[in-house]
Amino acid sequence: MTHIIRPSRLDDLEAVYEMAKLTGGGFTNLPPDRDALTAKLEASATAFARPMDSGFGHDLFVLMLEDAETGKVRGTCQIFSHIGGELPFYSYRIAMLTTHSRELNRTFRNKMLNLVTDLEGSSEVGGLFLHPNARAGGLGLLLARSRYLFIAMHRAKFGEKLLAELRGVVDAQGNAPFWDGVAGRFFGMSFREADEFNALNGNQFIADLMPRNPIYVSMISEEARDAIAVPHETGRPAMRMLEAEGFAFENYVDIFDGGPTMIARTDQVKTIADTQTTTLAGTEPTGSTRALIAAGELTDFRCAMGRAEMLEDGTLALNAETAAALKLSPGDTLCWAPR
Known part of the structure; x- marks a missing residue:
């Protein structure tokens, strides 16, 4: 049985929607909302229609995993050619501040979370979801690595850095301890509400309400601290695949669930090279x-x-x-x- 990766089409909506309902929350790039998914498929159609020589722009490419014999869609993934710009791309950067008191003869090392837009201008791979009935036979590897071949074959459309955001710790009820202990205190909404709002409306509300001052990790709850830079249990195989391609964690985490952001130089990604x-x-x-x-x-x-x-x-x-x-x-x- 052969499976192929192909560009998305507008008539993939129902297949994508059915997969989105299976994600279990915290999957911003694949919201279970027909209007949002339609907008993604329309944006993808526009991106694929732009000529090769159109250069580096704000494109979204959605790819589909299809059973070549039956035509059934078994998975999907996305590539964002340029993140940030009109809508800022926010991350928390983990930093360390060391202080020393000569009188007390004590040194303190305080870990901090700084709200930054350092990663703007990068390209991003994300939105990877494999149907539960297809999680065997190396299809996840095919889906993930197909993005890198696409980038290699359309290199002028992508940036010098490539990143992947891994979903952070989210429980069965859709709660994220990092959100509850940090950002949620400034927004007056649950993680699920904020995640859905971000997926449907963009992240301008973050710019409006998120405090700009550093957050000292020692002052947040233990549950929130323990979730920083920890991938969701279902994302650990994806993290290993990213590491095998040359991606590394460089102290950036998602502002919603605290999941790690993996970063690589585009031309040094193993499959691309x-x-x-x-x-x-x-x-x-x-x-x-x-x-x-x-x-x-x-x-x-x-x-x-x-x-x-x-x-x-x-x-x-x-x-x-x-x-x-x-x-x-x-x-x-x-x-x-x-x-």
């Missing part, structure tokens, strides 16, 4: 090596995992099923990265 361009050979591979294969620009983009072999002349032999799913014929140009 490993991506090669070649042509499809007309022979079947003799080995069983698997690779990530992609072809097509923008609306024609397709990506899949297949059995491949690099031949002596530099072309790539690919199994027939994957080539057919990607609509490739011998002599066509493709991009690939080792599995």
Whole structure:
């Protein structure tokens, strides 16, 4: 069975909505709201329609994981080409302030949370969700890494830094201890209410109400402290995949749930750095090596995992099923990265 990654379409709304209802809250990029999801799909259609030479802009690309045999959507992910700008991108940066009293002969190291917009101008990968019935067979890896091949093939549309925000600690009732102990005290609303409002209306309310002064971590609740930079239990595999690609935690956390922000230099992301361009050979591979294969620009983009072999002349032999799913014929140009 072959699965492909393809650009989103407006008629993906119901499939995306059904997945959004399964996220369990705290998933800002995939709100269970038809109007918000329609706006995302429309923005994605606009982004895919912009020509290759249009350059670096505020684009949202939504990709879909589809069963090539049945046409059913099994997952989705998103790429934001440029964060910040008209709507600031806020983070908390963890800093340390050391003070010393000679009279007391004591040194204190105080951890602080500073509200910043340091990461503006970066690109972001996010919104990754895999249907619970499809969480096997490496489909999560395909979904995640397809974004990097897309970036490699459309490099001029993306920034020099790439980040990924991991969902923080949220309990079964949709409560976030970090929100309750920090930002929630200034907004008069629950985490779920703030998360839904942000997903539907943007984050200007943060700029309006969030205090600008540093917050001393020692002065917040123990539950809130323990949640700082800790990913949600369902996000730990995603964190490991990001680390394998070269992403690292650089002391930035989400202002809502305290989840860690992972950062990498775009050209140093492993899959992007490993991506090669070649042509499809007309022979079947003799080995069983698997690779990530992609072809097509923008609306024609397709990506899949297949059995491949690099031949002596530099072309790539690919199994027939994957080539057919990607609509490739011998002599066509493709991009690939080792599995």
